[in-house]
Amino acid sequence: MTALAGTGTVAEASSSRGRILLRRIASEHLIWLIFLLLAVIGSFLPGFLTLANLLNLLWGASPLGFMVVGMFFVMIAARLDLSIEGTFAFAPAVGIVAMTEWPGVNPLVALLLTVMVGAVVGLVNGLIIVKLKVNAFLVTLATLLTLEGMVVFLIPEGVYHLPAEYTWLGGTRIFGQWPVAVPVLLLAFIVAHVVMKRTAFGRNLVGIGNNEEACRIAGVNVNRTLIIAFVLAGICAAIGGILQVGRLFSIDASMGNGVILYVFAGATLGGTALNGGRGSISGLLGAVLVIGTITNLMNLYGVETSVQQIVFGLVLLGAILLSSLQDRLRTTQA
Amino acid sequence: MDVAYAVRGLRKEFGGRSGVADATLDVRWGSIHGIIGKNGAGKTVLMNMVSGVMEPSGGELVVDGQSVLGSSRWTPALARQHRIALIPQDPPRLPYLTVEDYLFLGDRAFSRHGLLNRSAMRRKVAEIDDRLGLHVSASDPLVALPVETQQLLAFGKAVFLDGARIILLDEITASLSGARRESLLQELRNLASDPQARRSFTVITHHINEVLAACDRVTVMRDGVSVDTLDVSGTTSQLLASKIVGDGGTTAVDSTEVRECGDEILRVTDLASAPAFAAVSMSVRRHEVVGIAGLEGSGKDELLDGLGGLRKTTGQLSIAGRPARIRNSMAAHRAGIAYLPKNRERLATIHTLSVLDNLLLPIAHQFSNWFGLLDEKRMRATAQETIERMEVQPPRADAVINSLSGGNRQKVMVGRLRLMRPSLYVLNEPTRGVDIATKPQLLNVVRHELAAHSAVIMTSESEDELVDICDRVLIFYKGRIVREFERSAADFEAGEIYRACQGVTA
Numbered sequence: 132m133t134a135l136a137g138t139g140t141v142a143e144a145s146s147s148r149g150r151i152l153l154r155r156i157a158s159e160h161l162i163w164l165i166f167l168l169l170a171v172i173g174s175f176l177p178g179f180l181t182l183a184n185l186l187n188l189l190w191g192a193s194p195l196g197f198m199v200v201g202m203f204f205v206m207i208a209a210r211l212d213l214s215i216e217g218t219f220a221f222a223p224a225v226g227i228v229a230m231t232e233w234p235g236v237n238p239l240v241a242l243l244l245t246v247m248v249g250a251v252v253g254l255v256n257g258l259i260i261v262k263l264k265v266n267a268f269l270v271t272l273a274t275l276l277t278l279e280g281m282v283v284f285l286i287p288e289g290v291y292h293l294p295a296e297y298t299w300l301g302g303t304r305i306f307g308q309w310p311v312a313v314p315v316l317l318l319a320f321i322v323a324h325v326v327m328k329r330t331a332f333g334r335n336l337v338g339i340g341n342n343e344e345a346c347r348i349a350g351v352n353v354n355r356t357l358i359i360a361f362v363l364a365g366i367c368a369a370i371g372g373i374l375q376v377g378r379l380f381s382i383d384a385s386m387g388n389g390v391i392l393y394v395f396a397g398a399t400l401g402g403t404a405l406n407g408g409r410g411s412i413s414g415l416l417g418a419v420l421v422i423g424t425i426t427n428l429m430n431l432y433g434v435e436t437s438v439q440q441i442v443f444g445l446v447l448l449g450a451i452l453l454s455s456l457q458d459r460l461r462t463t464q465a
Numbered sequence: 466m467d468v469a470y471a472v473r474g475l476r477k478e479f480g481g482r483s484g485v486a487d488a489t490l491d492v493r494w495g496s497i498h499g500i501i502g503k504n505g506a507g508k509t510v511l512m513n514m515v516s517g518v519m520e521p522s523g524g525e526l527v528v529d530g531q532s533v534l535g536s537s538r539w540t541p542a543l544a545r546q547h548r549i550a551l552i553p554q555d556p557p558r559l560p561y562l563t564v565e566d567y568l569f570l571g572d573r574a575f576s577r578h579g580l581l582n583r584s585a586m587r588r589k590v591a592e593i594d595d596r597l598g599l600h601v602s603a604s605d606p607l608v609a610l611p612v613e614t615q616q617l618l619a620f621g622k623a624v625f626l627d628g629a630r631i632i633l634l635d636e637i638t639a640s641l642s643g644a645r646r647e648s649l650l651q652e653l654r655n656l657a658s659d660p661q662a663r664r665s666f667t668v669i670t671h672h673i674n675e676v677l678a679a680c681d682r683v684t685v686m687r688d689g690v691s692v693d694t695l696d697v698s699g700t701t702s703q704l705l706a707s708k709i710v711g712d713g714g715t716t717a718v719d720s721t722e723v724r725e726c727g728d729e730i731l732r733v734t735d736l737a738s739a740p741a742f743a744a745v746s747m748s749v750r751r752h753e754v755v756g757i758a759g760l761e762g763s764g765k766d767e768l769l770d771g772l773g774g775l776r777k778t779t780g781q782l783s784i785a786g787r788p789a790r791i792r793n794s795m796a797a798h799r800a801g802i803a804y805l806p807k808n809r810e811r812l813a814t815i816h817t818l819s820v821l822d823n824l825l826l827p828i829a830h831q832f833s834n835w836f837g838l839l840d841e842k843r844m845r846a847t848a849q850e851t852i853e854r855m856e857v858q859p860p861r862a863d864a865v866i867n868s869l870s871g872g873n874r875q876k877v878m879v880g881r882l883r884l885m886r887p888s889l890y891v892l893n894e895p896t897r898g899v900d901i902a903t904k905p906q907l908l909n910v911v912r913h914e915l916a917a918h919s920a921v922i923m924t925s926e927s928e929d930e931l932v933d934i935c936d937r938v939l940i941f942y943k944g945r946i947v948r949e950f951e952r953s954a955a956d957f958e959a960g961e962i963y964r965a966c967q968g969v970t971a
Binding site for chain 2: 325329330331332334335337338341342344345346347348349350351352408409
């Protein structure tokens with residue numbers, strides 16, 4: 132093998148190295164190129180390249196960012212979790228109702244409770260899927276419907292006056308300019324990256340997505356790993372919900388309806404394979420930024436909501452084509 | 466008798482590896498022709514070439530006096546025009562089709578004015594059902610039928626509906642129960658001697674007895690070469706067995722000594738798993754390498770799967786004196802059993818991950834610090850050490866496993882088991898899909914490194930390999946251990962072992 136590789140001239144070798152680098156960028160980091168392209172387009176627009184606008188962009192993308200990270204944990208293991216859209220509203224709804232109905236629950240306890248509700252929903256999903264060996268898509272479709280019904284039951288008219296402590300994470304700007312949600316989001320991506328790269332759990336998730344049966348035979352505790360992934364997805368959705376409630380200073384029964392489609396768009400744009408085993412947190416961050424930037428640009432242009440959705444549909448289509456192109460690039464690499 | 470099809474020097478290469486190196490044989494009209502040989506001898510590849518599923522790399526194929534290779538691509542469609550049909554080992558995967566819809570799939574004869582003539586179709590189904598003794602109804606979905614019935618349906622479709630004249634059966638008898646096998650072979654006899662239609666049957670099998678009972682002539686395949694074609698009336702099971710095994714090259718493993726065994730690692734009593742095997746009792750001791758030999762379907766694979774936790778078993782099992790119940794893979798791990806499955810690509814390798822990740826998969830958690838983070842330095846060192854010990858090429862921990870050759874992948878898999886430090890290794894064909902140069906390396910590792918601290922149970926397609934590295938070889942025949950060969954005994958020899966696997970006595 133090495134003898135064969137050594138027959139090329141130096142010039143050939145360096146040009147092929149350049150080609151390999153280009154290929155690597157094209158096959159793994161294309162989303163960042165798209166982000167750059169959008170930023171260039173935006174720079175012609177007055178008001179885009181201002182600190183306030185960029186922070187707004189990130190702030191607006193933070194709830195979705197958490198949802199995408201949550202979906203990533205299950206998607207990389209070749210599972211899907213539709214119910215995170217339900218948890219997104221349900222977890223804060225439980226926290227807020229507890230806070231307003233029971234005198235003993237202060238806002239901090241309510242925040243904790245919210246996250247725990249997310250974890251419990253994930254645990255229930257995970258247990259049903261793993262122990263009863265049922266398809267994750269179908270199970271979470273059912274829990275999604277259940278949760279959305281429960282949200283309407285809990286807060287039929289919504290809740291519009293929330294204590295500042297509960298909305299601090301999602302709604303506060305420090306020094307009048309810096310939204311707390313932005314570092315929280317970035318922290319989430321860093322933690323997720325470390326979990327995927329530097330823990331046995333993260334490596335096992337990727338292994339399961341690639342070849343579940345082989346992992347099982349090799350002695351990986353597949354069931355436990357999957358359950359943890361669903362719990363993490365639930366927790367991420369709950370935190371995303373907290374950020375969203377904080378941003379809006381309120382919650383209503385329809386919060387988050389349809390957001391799952393954007394979550395899929397984000398995960399796919401970020402290079403996460405629908406059938407598992409492949410994807411990266413950095414790609415995910417790029418995808419969340421791209422979605423945030425598109426929304427931001429359209430708002431700046433004053434595009435109306437219906438048209439915005441049309442654009443997103445086309446973006447998702449592009450993402451699908453892109454990911455199949457990436458697959459082909461990757462498989463022809465050898 | 467004239468020739469139905471003739472194969473002259475046919476060969477097939479897969480990316481430099483040869484599946485069939487040189488096959489030459491004549492198959493006559495009105496006869497049943499057996500093709501016998503061990504796994505990997507090239508039987509199935511040969512049949513795939515004759516039926517157009519695979520395009521030959523070279524050689525000549527003459528069908529009914531007409532040379533068919535060369536002018537245009539040899540495809541399944543073209544083969545069908547020449548009335549050739551292959552009944553593959555695995556039944557067609559059309560689970561939710563009904564028997565009727567499957568049988569008439571692609572058949573235009575039963576439609577009138579664009580609509581199907583269902584009643585005529587049902588009569589035909591009933592006729593086929595009756596002829597093959599299937600007892601199925603036209604509206605049964607395929608998925609609800611046993612595998613053997615699905616195969617017989619494929620056979621019925623080829624012979625009675627598609628009008629095939631040259632019928633190739635790839636180990637159809639392997640999945641058939643005794644009575645059905647008899648009736649199918651009888652049906653083949655009847656069809657072959659039918660004076661109204663010229664037909665020819667080619668039957669792949671592992672079983673010498675079947676060849677002797679049903680075939681007119683037989684071709685022996687070994688290592689991709691058609692070694693000989695014989696008239697069945699003039700041959701014996703002893704002669705066939707020796708032709709199938711060959712003289713056997715040595716695998717150059719230094720293991721001639723008879724060695725001392727340590728304490729008892731594994732004891733099983735009356736282990737059973739219906740319907741594959743029953744009443745298996747054995748004991749394996751430390752430093753001992755025990756081979757399990759048997760034909761495909763003898764139950765040996767199922768026994769190893771049972772020890773590895775992939776299959777439910779009943780009976781008693783103890784590891785190092787402690788009773789254990791192996792309900793699943795994790796239980797096997799806890800008990801100290803490391804299992805190498807036969808199908809490496811499907812059940813062992815994690816294809817897109819690196820050598821390091823593949824090696825450390827079962828033990829990754831041991832590298833976590835108190836914070837839950839992995840110590841990458843230590844992981845890398847451990848992986849590198851194993852890579853060097855196992856002589857994996859290229860010796861790079863971050864190489865993607867798919868970029869390695871089959872032999873090197875297997876070294877990684879065996880390295881993975883070693884890192885688990887089990888008390889018992891269960892290796893299901895460790896040399897499967899491994900190149901000739903790597904085989905002795907792997908066998909040396911098994912004999913000298915794995916058995917240095919633990920006990921080993923293994924299987925192999927090659928009796929020579931078993932003779933080279935095993936201390937004992939147990940023979941599986943129809944789900945039971947029927948014989949045991951000891952290294953110290955005079956009959957510890959590949960030919961004897963193969964004959965025992967075939968159930969040949971004396």
